[in-house]
Amino acid sequence: MIDVRNVYKTFWLPQEVKALVDVSVAIAAGEVVVVIGPSGSGKSTLLRCLNRLETADDGHIFIEGIDVLDPRTDINKVRAEVGMVFQSFNLFPHKTVLDNITLAQRVVRKRSRGDARQRAEKLLKKVGIQEKAKAYPDQLSGGQQQRVAIARALAMDPKVMLFDEPTSALDPEMIGEVLEVMKNLAAEGMTMVVVTHEMGFAREVADRVVFMDGGAIVEIGTPEHFFTSPAHERTKLFLSQILK
């Protein structure tokens, strides 16, 4: 499904940072992969390279066999198949919840107003906020906004969902409702790549956990392996700090 091979990425501004160093990972269809690591370890960069919000400097990224880094690839087609959920929700503040979810369906997928609306209402029901369809984003709580953002991404019927720290900007009491939606999505067999600090979610839902540090993948393994017998010193240190 996703094949990342020897990817490098360096940021030059404001100073040189090697964000990704020889990163390779393959993700199968239906798999839920959780990426963890300290801040600045390159996990968000990896995620953003997958749909070319950041362009990797070197290496190859294939999504369903399509080379994302090839300049001839129509990246908009790839992105339509790859849903993304951001830490800061990024809902469109000038549009209602319903319009947030129908916009890309109509503009990109060329669906009719009625079809898009039907799909949106179904998804709003799924994430549990159908009564907020007519509200504007700033009238919703953070948890509700993030659930709308998930519905917005799902409305495109993506083959993969990328989550970039989806609960990091939320008040603690709202984290649960968002994770619940993500768990249900995983149970339905959605292919998911999740960057998060929610170790509970990783342990419970992940098929595999990727631990990154300093732009490189330190360790990949099942949650059991990961949380009970990590191989690397760096992983042990991180887990001991975070699970304190």
Added chain:
Amino acid sequence: MSTQQVSLRSKPRSRSYYIGAAAFLVLGFCLASALYIATVQVDYVWRWNRVPQYFFYKDREEVRADIPGEIKGLSAEGEHRRILLKGPEGENEFVVPAHGLRVAKGDLISAGDVLAVQERWKPGLLMQGLWLTIKVSIIATVFGVLIGLFAGIARVSANPFFRWAAVTYVEIIRGSPLLVQIFIWYFVLGTLINSILSKYGIEQISPLWYGVASMATFAGAYVAEIVRAGIQSIHRGQNEAARSLGMSYAQAMVHVILPQAIRRILPPLAGEFISLIKDSSLLGIIAIRELTKATREVVTTSLQAFELWFVCALLYLVLTFTLSMCVKYLERRMVA
């Protein structure tokens, strides 16, 4: 908002507030008196009563017979009279206001005789100038906003063609005086275009349109910067969210970025419109009779320079003040 105003009003004012307010009034009074005394010193006679005629005046128009003959009919049509004039060379009909009638039924008329006098209110030079100023400003604003929108979007484009073209345009326009630009539009481009047009027998373009073009391109450069700032003020995440859903750059711009940016740029855009109104006073130099040029002409005929220039300034003030009130209203609504 309103509660805040109420609380401000009910707050008791300190003594220094009243002293300041009084000082302000005294200053205004002193300046006005100084001006008046100075004009008395040079024996200037203020004739404010002569000013209104340059806004509206009663035009006397004489209706004359074009053929000799006899008044055969005189029928009433409300406030008007229909005169039927029959003669050896044919017949003719005139409709004139009843109170200005100068002939009766049966009168014998020679060609050129006055049949009636019509009085009509007509806009004076100042009114015409004011209207032209408003017209030029509105047309130039419409085109200026279109140019500016396009240039502003080009300014943030990743494509060097668009970006460099926009930067060059903005820098050239903002870096040279408007007066010089008006001259270039009229004396250089205007001469070229009109010469070529006349070579192919096409009608000449009037100075008005070169004036409008210079104002529009001038305003466009400033609008472009406003638009650029507006686009860049939209959080990067908005673009990323739109693009991550598969929208193209243009789709993200049209559906996500611009609708949000336009709300933010409306107030500064209206401010740009205000300066455009004032800058249009320069157009008189290429024979466009806008408000300033009209005032100058009226001054030459009436010799009431003091009154008329004050009136001219006041008219601009009315235009700009009305607009800035609208801007305030807009801004308040944006915040709410």
